[in-house]
Amino acid sequence: MAKIIAIANQKGGVGKTTTAINLAASLAVLEKKVLVIDADAQANTTSGLGFDVKKVNPTIYECMVNSSIDPHSAILKCADIENLAVMPSHIDLVGAEVEIINMPNRDKILRNIVEQLRNEYDYILIDCCPSLGLITVNALVAADSVIIPVQCEYFALEGLGKLLNTIKIIQSNMHPKLEIEGFLLTMYDSRTLLSNQVLEEVKHHFQDMVFETLITRNVRLSEAPSYGKPAILYDAASKGAQNYLNLAKELLDRNEKKA
Numbered sequence: 001m002a003k004i005i006a007i008a009n010q011k012g013g014v015g016k017t018t019t020a021i022n023l024a025a026s027l028a029v030l031e032k033k034v035l036v037i038d039a040d041a042q043a044n045t046t047s048g049l050g051f052d053v054k055k056v057n058p059t060i061y062e063c064m065v066n067s068s069i070d071p072h073s074a075i076l077k078c079a080d081i082e083n084l085a086v087m088p089s090h091i092d093l094v095g096a097e098v099e100i101i102n103m104p105n106r107d108k109i110l111r112n113i114v115e116q117l118r119n120e121y122d123y124i125l126i127d128c129c130p131s132l133g134l135i136t137v138n139a140l141v142a143a144d145s146v147i148i149p150v151q152c153e154y155f156a157l158e159g160l161g162k163l164l165n166t167i168k169i170i171q172s173n174m175h176p177k178l179e180i181e182g183f184l185l186t187m188y189d190s191r192t193l194l195s196n197q198v199l200e201e202v203k204h205h206f207q208d209m210v211f212e213t214l215i216t217r218n219v220r221l222s223e224a225p226s227y228g229k230p231a232i233l234y235d236a237a238s239k240g241a242q243n244y245l246n247l248a249k250e251l252l253d254r255n256e257k258k259a
Contacts, residue, residue: 002035002121003255004114005181006143011159012130014151015186015215017044020127022221022241023147025230026248028083032122035075038089039110039139040129046088049078050228056088063087064109064138065099071113080233085121097134107174110138132166140170145181149215150202152188152195157202182254184247186215213247216240 007016007023017040024036038045039060043053058074071087078084100106114124126139140146146167150156171178183206189195203210215221221240224231231241 002118002124003145004118004124004126004143006126006128006139006146007149008128008136008140008146008163009148009150009160010130010132010136010163011151011155015149015184016040016130017042017048017127018221018225019147019149019184019186019215019244019247020045020125021048021225021230022232022244023248023251024084024123024125025081025232026241026245027123027251028078028081029232029245030248030252031083032252033083033120035085035087035117035121035124037087037110037114037124037126037139039093039126039135040089041091041093042129043089043091043093044225045127046086047228048225049084049086049230050080051076051086051088053088053090056090059088059090059093060110060113061090061093061096063113064093064096067109067112071116075117080229093129093135100134106134107137107141110135111142114142132162137166137170140167140178141175143178145179147181147184149184149186150198151186152192152198154194156198157205180209181251182209182211184211184213184215188214188216190216211247211250213243213250215243215247218243 007020024034028034047053063069063071063074074087075085128136128139218240220235220238221231224234
């Protein structure tokens, strides 16, 4: 039975999609069966795994607005990594919030989809959009836990309070078992004082909830999506690919200790 992990932060550009793609690929390389759900209308996870966004159909959008669609029909297998699959997204997902607003149990629509798939994977990762809207709420309600990427920049902690408050509301009213899997420091540069200050501040506030693995700034990591590949396929020896492989190992180790 899969562990379902949402990757969320309402701030854009903090590494959510990069984390979704590369953590999923690393877990798959470590022989875990992984599904990535692209819950962002920008569909960068979909294209970053090599799929043409204009040609995918059905997508998560169709599954959310039409309960008669079998979610299995929206799953695409990644040709280059045997254990990795994706439920793609599309720009139409922008309109989904309006379309589902009056549906019964509107905050549990994605959860109902995911539960149909849970028994077929070891891990299901949900790449959330950069907002705290209804789609992100759906992702958090569907998830067992949430990874929060935190960029090593000046405004890193700004807005984290809103996200944590949203998580508390969901825990109180909709999903009491939702946990924070961990805070992930991204775009870390050990040469800069700022990166180290952010690292210390996040560790001070959240202590053991911060992943030991740091995702460093890496050119190969930035280049890989333009080739439709995770970094581990684009350049397995690169620092970025190794960072995410280490993160996958740390995640597996944490969950084995909890079991």
